[in-house]
Amino acid sequence: MSDAVTWVALLVACAVCFALKLAGHLVPEHWLAKPRVARTAALVTVALLSALVAVQAATTGRALVADARLPALAVAAVALALRAPFVVVVVLAAVTAAVLRAMGMP
Known part of the structure; x- marks a missing residue:
């Protein structure tokens, strides 16, 4: 892809994002107060x-990979389920990935 096409795509994406944000501000407030809309927004x-x-x-690039990130993610999920503070969750996941990589897991 040429540089010009990339820049045009980037500018179009910026314009679309701005238009969506503006549309969100223009939506009447009583529409957003409905419980169904609030649930949907939270789920999205x-x-x-x-x-x-x-x-x-x-993933790495376009390939699926099973490396140290997956067990680290599992440790983070368990820590979150146990309601650990966010900083603890991040540290546990990082330590898990580091230990597994030190043991030779890619």
Whole structure:
């Protein structure tokens, strides 16, 4: 892809994001007060974050990989389920990945 195409795609994506943000501010407030809309917004946020975590933990480029990130993610999930503070969750996951990589796991 050429540089010009990349920049045009980037500018179009920026314009679309700005338009969506503006549309969100223009939506009447009473529409957002409905319980169904609030539930849907909360679920969309969780789904997007989950997808991001899954892609970052299980892929490298376009390939699926099973390396030290997956057990670290599992440790983080258990720590979250046990209601550990966020800093503890991050440290446990980092230590898990570091130990596994020191033991030779890619």
